Amino acid sequence: MAKRSRKYQAALEKFDQNASYSAEEAIKLAKETSTANFDASVEAAFRLGIDTRKNDQQIRGAIVLPHGTGKSQRVLVFAKGDKAAEAEEAGADYVGEEYIEQINNGWFDFDVIVATPDMMGEVGKLGRVLGPKGLMPNPKTGTVTMDVAQAVEEIKAGKVEYRAEKSGVVHAAIGKVSFDEAQLVDNFNAVYDALQKARPSSAKGVYFKSVAVASTMGPGVKVDNSAMKVN
Template sequence: MSEKYHKEVKNRMKHGKKYLDSVKLIDSTRLYDANEAVDLVLKTAKAKFDETVDLSVRLGVDPRHADQQVRGTVILPHGTGKTVRVLVFAKGDKAKEAEAAGAEYVGAEELVSKIQNENWFDYDVVIATPDMMGVVGRLGKVLGPKGLMPNPKAGTVTFDIEKAVKDVKAGKIEYRVDKNSIIHVPIGKVSFGQEKLVENLKTIMDAIIRSKPAAAKGQYLKSVVLSSTMGPGIKVNPQRIL
């Protein structure tokens, strides 16, 4: 038997019946518009839990060049559906401001020690006031690889702590192209329904398009794919999203 046949059998063995049934609903040769794609994501999300809907965008940029980096933040109109745990490095009035805004963890040097000594990562976003970055900088090698290091471009190094915390809680997400020229971001939960997911999708895609570097040449949006946590990928027509 052919190598292609064996490969297909092997791939089928990796997935359960629900996944294979979902695949049958999708035309892999077709690019769907935003509404059709989201509708298919909902139909193919068959897990017993509320699956996250993920967006993957392959860009026509070379992230090895500084002038072709794509990075930014955007507040999704309907949030991500995830409870975001926030850690804030601040002192004095700014620490009180962070607590009042709803940050789960607030502190200074003692939090640095806790992270370093206990390998503590029970939080999703780290925010810091600029005067604390000298202290937080010691955690660069620990927080950096996890994408948790505060950054002015992401709005997580700021004296406006109240706004920063509330924005994150409201559904602010950061998007950033990886070394493979792909942006991966969540756009919500299956339970949101079609209308809310489409609005979130259009919001993040508009932000990504607006972030196109001047140095990027040729086709910018190479491919756009939507999928639920346990579902198959669904190709979206980049020209029929906004």
């Protein structure tokens, strides 16, 4: 295991690593224990009681956070004609089929792809390069749609995608260290509510097995499940 920096060690001394805190307290500690020299992101990690080997327990979706993510998302849209024009008017950073060839040549100066259904035949050919990076458009996250304008506007407003890893853990950015604690709590609760609504009917037992929040490069702070709204 890599040796931790002095700043990280000092951050660990600010709280009890074995204790669990309310969401409000955990988020406050995540802000206080940020060790980065920049405005770090704050992320929540939810370990869910699901079996991702079962198709009906694979959780994936997207949500517009009440206070955004604090990060400007660069949006690439694959659409034709009027839909391409709509995407440009909505504020898309890149629009057009020519970017398919650019991606094949190693271009990745974007964060999210939106595509109309009729473009997915071509976009699907990029699966081998987009898939591993988590950039493939998907109807479940609202990135394969005819309403490209709304999709672009929501992404620009702070829409985040979430997806359960094989281990059942969902990671979601909930803002920046510079955000007010109340804003981070609102964003945290929005993700929590979305995951609660996405609970598969076939998932039995405790659904939220463990929850933690942390800043980029900072230590994880456990959230007390019993102090949360629903479990």
